[in-house]
Amino acid sequence: MRAxxxxxxQTLALGWQDDMPGLMGAARALIDNAxxxxxVQALAAGLPVVxxxxxxxxxxxxxxxxxxxxxxxxxxxxxxxxxxxxxxxxSGTERDLRIARGRQFFHDEDEQLARLLAAxxxxxxxxxGARGASSMDG
Numbered sequence: 001m002r003a004x005x006x007x008x009x010q011t012l013a014l015g016w017q018d019d020m021p022g023l024m025g026a027a028r029a030l031i032d033n034a035x036x037x038x039x040v041q042a043l044a045a046g047l048p049v050v051x052x053x054x055x056x057x058x059x060x061x062x063x064x065x066x067x068x069x070x071x072x073x074x075x076x077x078x079x080x081x082x083x084x085x086x087x088x089x090x091s092g093t094e095r096d097l098r099i100a101r102g103r104q105f106f107h108d109e110d111e112q113l114a115r116l117l118a119a120x121x122x123x124x125x126x127x128x129g130a131r132g133a134s135s136m137d138g
Contacts, residue, residue, distance in 0.1 A: 028089035035062030043071060043102030048088040048095060052081045070101050
């Protein structure tokens with residue numbers, strides 16, 4: 001991802017970092033490929049999330065779930081990524097609503113956040129262990 005974004009103006013793609021709160025405070029959006037804890041941290045920090053080509057398995061499932069809940073965008077290709085970033089990094093109603101939606105999950109004694117994390121980490125299962133619908137689908 002770093003190599004493909006190196007030529008994009010006003011874009012800095014970093015490798016492993018230790019100061020996530022500082023970086024999130026300075027950013028306009030998070031591009032994520034896992035739909036996991038970093039994405040949830042971004043929601044708490046008021047940072048819009050775009051999942052770009054998420055990793056297979058539960059990572060992709062978590063990214064789809066977050067997008068389905070209106071918490072993030074899912075960008076399967078570069079054109080969709082750039083369109084999402086254009087919308088979500090520009091000040092205005094869409095950005096404000098996305099930030100508010102993300103922060104909403106940190107109220108009500110973290111019940112909604114716990115459900116989101118559980119769905120992102122394990123995916124919904126029915127009683128025999130097969131993938132199935134969950135109460136978050138409805």
